[in-house]
Amino acid sequence: MTHITLSNVKLVALCVLVLLTSTLFGCGKNNLAQVFNEYQQRMANVLDTPFEANSNDGTITLNYPSKRELVSAIEIPQIDVKQFFALNKCEVNVLIAQRNTPLGRTQLPSVRYLYERNMLSALAHCIQLMPEQRVNLESWITQKRRILPLVWANLIQTSDEIINALGNNSDFITSLSSSDIQQTQSALTYLLQLKQHPQVILVPAELEQHLQQLSKLHLPAKAWRTQALMTNELTTTTTWLKQQNLLTKCPDGQASQNILYLKNVFTLWFIEKIQPIAGQLNNVQYTLLPLYQSMSQQPELTPQFRQFLAQHSQISFSAYQQAIQEHVLFWQQLFKHCSISPRVSTK
Template sequence: MQTRLTFTHISLFLSLWQPAHRVCCRYGFVLLILVLVGCEPNTTIRSFETYTTRLANVLDTSPVTININGSDLNAFPEPRELLLPIEDIRIDLLDAYELRKCGLFHLIAERNSILGKVQDKTRQLRYELILLSGLNHCQKVLPENSDVLPLLEGFKLQKQTQISNYLWNMLTTEKEWRQQLTIHRSPFEHDAFYGFDESMSAFNYLTFIQQHIRADTSIEEKQADRLIHHQEQLHTHHYFGQLMYSMHLSTLWLEAITGMLEQNETTLICGPNRNQQKAEYMSNVFYTFFINEIQPYLAELDSQYRQISPALIKLLSPAPSESSTLTLYYEQYLGSSLHEHFRLATLQHVEFWKRTFKRCNIKIGVR
């Protein structure tokens, strides 16, 4: 049987299709905008590319490029290389029940519940810190003739020897913490150093915990609860790994551009009784792109590294793990290797301009 479309069917189809078509077009247009916005080049990369292109145009040469994929950046070790084994220490149920008199039984029972046994490493460290504080409290308030007191002292000593390993395991293997240390291959945008405040606060807090652990002094529950807050604040960031990548990328660009300038230095004729037009063009490019865009970015990278690195040096050194990968990571990012390379590349670039401006009799800072 052949089906025929009447004018009524066609009109109905068009009436249904046109609104749907408009909706699809509308959402398609929005999607296109989002795609185009997502394709916007990173402002830092764009600044370096524009800088080298403008300089190359003045020097009548080809702009330089860099190969970031071939660069040597040490990776943060895998969790299995860093995780330290921690012996499970148990306390007898009857002895633990005696701790209800000093408020510690509920904490231990909570830790041994179904949910307590699947805690992440941040909450495990929180528990251990509160437990040690509670053990100190129990020793102070329980009667001197309590049978549980001698057991508590041994239990506490065992826990004190383990607590630093809990801190280490959290920092190096827990997702939110280790992603701060993992190299993140996307440079910071200009004026958008996301995660600095959160990371500074979190890592400084961990050094506070580390100091108390080494001094065998208690950390109260409210202080231990801050671990959860910092973990949540770090969730969306890859701060230190992104900082290291940004410094490394900047170093490669600076070295490449300085090399291009030095190779073409003899073509820049300037000085007394010489045509200064090319030198003036070069000066304009220098001030417009390097001084106004790139130099403030480099200064901020340097400043943030100097602020964040002391806390990480304390937390990762001396490393209880014998991972050779961690040794390479530490030497490159915290042993000043990458930072010194970055500063040297910046200095050499600035030295070229100082030398050139002196030769061309152009006063620095006069615009």
């Protein structure tokens, strides 16, 4: 006789659970697309009418502008050899020498920004050590202060970490912790404050930590791809539903069995699975929108970058809102006509 232990039973149960979960939701980045597909196909089964499924999850790209479009040209102050050697009492000449090495001339945007901030501090310190060089030093400080916002713009627009955060073309929002939003909000706030308060002491490790956090979470990109997918799928679904003449399935204002089945599909898939993701998406949007807007107002950032932000954070989000509102309105009108009162929310 075959004996089945309790551990075997638990293992089998776990495997079945994993299999069912995988069947319903897939894995990772395709969860949302599969939920929509199940939602659509179940309605099609109820109505015995084919639904042409979209495959937009594989084609949604955010089209982040190329670095070539975004790099701000920066005037490099010139210093002759005599002036360079005259600064032997302070650290400016060391920084200049480092900048003119092959490695120094290919600095990452964050390293270049740190260099410029260090140079400003060193120049101010040199005035105290070498007052006889005040005229030259103050002239260089003026030049450096003028170009610092452009160096900041290059940090924002061309850092690989920020490109990943804003333009990553994988993943959708499926589950989200409040810390993900808070960390993204904190990192974007920090980067904006670098521009708004350049006199504040800069800690290099803190800058790099915020950049790495943005890259790791790439929450803006996930939110924007999610809203694009939801806009496409909801628009297609609503259009298809309107073509089914469902009002005729409620003679005398009473729901037929098919309409009751559709109500169950709507509740199980839209309200319980799609709408919670929409709620998370709205939370991300309303938390980060003030930061996107503030960033868009910085004149040193290129028009291409600001248009990219506006397109996804405002224009595309408005299209998403309209798509979800029209979808919910369709169901509200249908259920009202058929004397059904389901749980419906536009939040």
